[in-house]
Amino acid sequence: MTKPQTTVRTEVLPRVGVDLHLELHGPRLREGLTDALRAAVRSGRLVPGTRLPASRALADDLGIARSTVTECYTALIEEGWLTARHGSGTRVAERAKPLRNPAQNGRTGSRRPSAHGLGPGVADYAEFPRAPWLAAARRAFAAAPHTAFGYGDPLGWWELRKTLSDYLSRVRGVYADPGQIVITSGFHHGLSVIARALKAHAIDTVAVEGYGLDIYRAVLRDEEMNIPPLRVDENGARVQDLTYLAGVNAVLLTPAHQFPTGFALSTDRRSAVLDWARRSGGMILEDDYDGEFRYDRKPVGALQGLDPDHVVYFGTASKSIAPALRLAWMVVPEYLLSAVTEAKGRVDTVSVLDQLIFTEFMKSGAFDRHVRGRRQNYRRRRDELIEAIEESASNVRVAGMAAGLQAVLTLPKGTEARVLQAAARQGLIVGGLGEFRHPSVDVHQPWSDALVVNFSAVSDSAWPGALRTLRSILP
Template sequence: MTDSWAAFGADLHIEPVGSGLRSGLMGALREAVRTGRLAPGTRLPSSRTLAVDLGIARNTVADAYAELVAEGWLTARQGSGTRVAQRAGAAGPKALRGPARQVRRRPTHSLMPGSPDLSAFPRAEWLRASRRALTAAPDRAFGYDDPQGRIELRTVLAGYLARARGVYADPERIVICSGFVHGLGLIGKVLRQRGVREAAVESRGLDIHRNLLTAAGLATPCVAVDEHGAETGELGSMRRVGAALLTPAHQFPTGVPLHPDRRAAAVDWARSTGGLVLEDDYDGEFRYDRQPVGALQGLDPERVAYLGTASKSLAPGLRLAWMVLPGEWVREVCDAKGGPEWMTGATDQLTLAEFIASGAYDRHVRAMRLRYRRRRDQLVETLAERAPDFRVSGIAAGLHAVLELPEGTEQSVVQAANWQGLALEGLSRFRHPDTGPGRDGLVIGYGTPSESGWAGALDALCRVLP
């Protein structure tokens, strides 16, 4: 089955060198095998096919093949064609020159934050949605299209976000992008073009987000984070700040929601200064012990840019995210994105549109909410039994929790976990460079393991705690 392509003639890039065609062809084939470009077992084109491709006589190719078989470079068997022979000590592809790479053992278990359970991706439902979407898709969907995104997806997203997240989401305000990072980079570029010099970020967060804004030419001062979320009242004293990146529904990584007074303060700051709040709603669908916290964007759609993603609800490999922008920002962001060549893949957009419209997305989110809540409960119960001195926080929503550690123990715990094949992140990993040392802790991504690997990951965690 793997060689079914051979019946149609395989392509082979080869350049005979030297004065004679046969000797030149043999030399080129030897070099390709010697360097590993043609790996052992690779099936070569038939002599007829290669002769036509090279514009030489078939007998020339057949003679070259026969001699290389005699020399041991190739093998030829009836029904199996001509293949590269297995050779003792054969070289692999030449390695790129540079410093030797350190080989790391792949972790047995992972509790890294930021990922859902990839084993739970709804393959069958996604496939059905894809078939329906492709059957109904107009021909123009497969051409160069609007970089704003397919209207089918923007339309269903507008309804879903309004219903589930309280977002004011007219389809004409939505721009589809290839992940949150892509969207943030585009907004950062437009902010700089508009003359903004600084974009505030939370004192706890992802360095990749700060780096994106920095790459756009923006400084990234921070606002402090406490048990009520970001201290947005600080924005009023930051005279050069023209934008603020916040995680209102579930602060990353501490897990606390932004207090209502601070939500109002963020919007008031944006209104009074003409600033823009960038709302990262990275896992807003997952809440357990509280009423859902609506999107900040609903308070003022002209002063808040809402960014959502399918990375946590479905899978990051889809590379599907969306921005709901103030009306005057849409065209500028699309211009920053570029022409139709930079649009997100149309087939995945159409599939997600059908997946949401059919109700499959809501069903999947509800099922995963139950799964993650069960894991959250098991985490809390197991730690209460086996490590009762450790406090767990940030557990009312999301896919991760914070486990507080005794002062001075964070790095040793992370190192011990790595030695035992457990991937973990310490809380200090997410501290802004301008922020002083905080409490020691672990950010435990309980959504990351597969269902079969969850119990083992939880047991490994308990073993490395001091």
């Protein structure tokens, strides 16, 4: 018996929808419509950002029930192919990348397009606070003095530095005189500047954590720094090993929430690394990349507040707002300021206009409100992740403390590569712990296999589907 076939062409205005050509095969209309739309996205016929017809309009054109279209849209939203926002309609998700050649098979290197991005280092950029940011921009520009539109202080806009001084003292326990705060265009920029300043003080070796982002190690290597690793365990970096590493003059740490393993530097080790710095004259570079996001109790205070003369403190707006702002800051010991100024340049290298807006955004209280909202949302997601893992994967556990934007899922020994392959087949992007390991660190110490799962990376509508897919690949 020949299967019934329906070919429907819908035409709508480009601003509110898309010209569709859908072929629905078989008697099960919802599955047929779902498959047809998924195929259109996968092949690239429907490009990311395309707005689809309203459910009622598409149902009328296809001659089917509106509920069928609604169920289809909902399923594709949960899978991550579509997104839906109030006032913006239903659109093709930005992360739904088409195959370059749909005809490719596995032997020619094809990959299923990514349905869910849970990889480290990204966020749900739809959460950018557009309206409050725009309101802050209007107020900031209306009140800005004419001098704000010049080249600017090489250390950054003074009003922002004063505002950050108050904020960091209140929220992170940082001793931050405004004159010692330096504005940079991201952590990479700040780390590069500090490396050049340290070289000016004859410091050429910076110990790094045995697990971390390779790009940060690359920044230090580019500045001709030696970067011996410190082992990492459930108490954070083994800073006691600094005593035995030859020629180490500085150390780069993530003490509040080690990246990516998720553990805080223990109290004993915090004391030990400060003692090392005082005794040796060494410098601690403290990367406080997500200090605002602690869920189980008050965030761990910054090391810098315990010894401002031996710590360079780094903070950033990349995790709390968005990396596109290119706004970060350092709190620098006074004796390093002249070298930092020389290394950074003689004019401000960060957009003064963005600094004006961020200053107003913070002073108005909008920044605090935004962070609180994101903290509540991420806490809920982390709780749901833990519950899902406990219910479905007896051989997997969530490691680290309740903080940050990602979690580490420990796996049975020897399974990391296999699980990552299963994730790729399901269109799920996750990180393997191995990709963060320093080349000189023993693969078996202290973890051998784990996933790094970013629970902040997808929209609320796509999160349930991403969680189900994650559960399906775990051993």
